[in-house]
Amino acid sequence: MKHIVFLCSLMLAANTSLLSTANAEDLSDWKLPPVPIPADNPQSKAKIKLGHMLAFDTRLSKNNSMSCAGCHLPFAGGGGHTARAFGHGGELGRWAPSWDNAAYSTSMFWDGRAASLEEQTGALPGHMGPISAPGEMGGDPEVVVKKLNAIPAYKNAFHKAFGEDATRQNIAKAIASYERTLIARHSPFQRYVNGDKKALSAAAKRGFKLFQDKAQCTECHTAPLLTDNEFHNIGVPQVGPLKEDSGRYAVTHDADDMGAFKTPSLYNSASFAFFMHDGALSTMKQVIDHYNKGGDPKNAHQSDLIVPLHLTRKEESDLIAFMKSLTDPSLNHIHRPHLP
Numbered sequence: 001m002k003h004i005v006f007l008c009s010l011m012l013a014a015n016t017s018l019l020s021t022a023n024a025e026d027l028s029d030w031k032l033p034p035v036p037i038p039a040d041n042p043q044s045k046a047k048i049k050l051g052h053m054l055a056f057d058t059r060l061s062k063n064n065s066m067s068c069a070g071c072h073l074p075f076a077g078g079g080g081h082t083a084r085a086f087g088h089g090g091e092l093g094r095w096a097p098s099w100d101n102a103a104y105s106t107s108m109f110w111d112g113r114a115a116s117l118e119e120q121t122g123a124l125p126g127h128m129g130p131i132s133a134p135g136e137m138g139g140d141p142e143v144v145v146k147k148l149n150a151i152p153a154y155k156n157a158f159h160k161a162f163g164e165d166a167t168r169q170n171i172a173k174a175i176a177s178y179e180r181t182l183i184a185r186h187s188p189f190q191r192y193v194n195g196d197k198k199a200l201s202a203a204a205k206r207g208f209k210l211f212q213d214k215a216q217c218t219e220c221h222t223a224p225l226l227t228d229n230e231f232h233n234i235g236v237p238q239v240g241p242l243k244e245d246s247g248r249y250a251v252t253h254d255a256d257d258m259g260a261f262k263t264p265s266l267y268n269s270a271s272f273a274f275f276m277h278d279g280a281l282s283t284m285k286q287v288i289d290h291y292n293k294g295g296d297p298k299n300a301h302q303s304d305l306i307v308p309l310h311l312t313r314k315e316e317s318d319l320i321a322f323m324k325s326l327t328d329p330s331l332n333h334i335h336r337p338h339l340p
């Protein structure tokens, strides 16, 4: 008798495990992969710590008034808190996009004009970026190098990380190493695709499904990064100081790229104060409404992939619930480090 009961429960166990494998959705495509690390800039604790300090230090700017984190605010999802960023030259033409998950991007800036995080900083010779751009932090990287080497604790930190004084290259490398740690691994959605079935609400699960089918978001926000690393014109209205922003066209001079911008990774976007290259939209609801009505059909350059979606109100709110599940709260709570 004992044997029969044992056998039965064994069969039952085998059965249920079979059933659950058959029903389990394969979500492995959505897991964030390891961050690509360039061969000439391996990660180290000392470098990341130094990069964290540099990213929050206003002394990297001309008048010691502006830091990277002053435009890429952790609590605002790593993006700007004004519709367009304000630098030394006044209001810029574009909104500061999030630096969360930027480590996966195959090109940097809305138009992809920089090739790497190191290049993006503007510290390297021959590359314009926030540190060197007159309209942004307005600094002279040579002066920044001198300033940092004159601060004993910084000099020390550069020696710990690189075995030498601060240089333009080391500044770029340390900041990039720090940015490679800003990955939304602890978002409910990442917990979900890594096996925690309770991490998503029922609404967010419905939203995830809509994201992939009816709402057609995965045409461009593809797995696993939620970006195809490509450029599209999605019919965003042009607002701000620029009359026109030709976007990717300025880099490629290809007519198909007119008004096309890089597909952003959507992680932590539910915390953004603004959305899109020019900060034209300011709530997630406005973003979803924009897609739902088919963008701007009057925009001659708009992508054919943007079409009316006919989402109901409930479907819109489910999509928003999914977008909220992409927020990694730990990235929103990054503190300003102690600066020497």
Ligand code: HEC
Binding pocket: 055, 066, 067, 068, 069, 070, 071, 072, 085, 086, 087, 088, 092, 094, 095, 096, 097, 098, 099, 102, 105, 107, 108, 109, 110, 111, 117, 120, 121, 130, 131, 136, 137, 175
């Ligand atoms: C004055 C505000 C401001 C400051 C200061 C600033 N940024 Fe930005 N950042 C922006 C804006 C605006 C863009 C988009 C510019 C564009 O696309 O032309 C941007 C783009 C980026 C991007 C590209 C993200 C992507 O997905 O393409 C990264 C990374 C970045 N900044 C990191 C930094 C770092 C590191 C610093 C400090 C060295 C810094 N930023 C300082 C406003 C700022």
Ligand code: HEC
Binding pocket: 097, 098, 211, 215, 216, 217, 218, 219, 220, 221, 231, 232, 233, 234, 236, 261, 262, 263, 264, 265, 266, 269, 274, 275, 276, 277, 278, 287, 288, 291, 303, 305, 306, 319
């Ligand atoms: C044709 C490709 C494409 C499709 C389809 C698409 N997106 Fe986008 N998405 C983009 C591009 C490109 C941008 C940036 C456009 C700009 O700034 O002008 C963007 C921007 C966004 C932003 C703002 C993020 C930021 O950093 O400012 C959100 C949120 C967003 N998309 C969500 C969605 C959702 C939700 C869907 C489905 C309803 C969707 N997208 C469909 C390409 C696409």
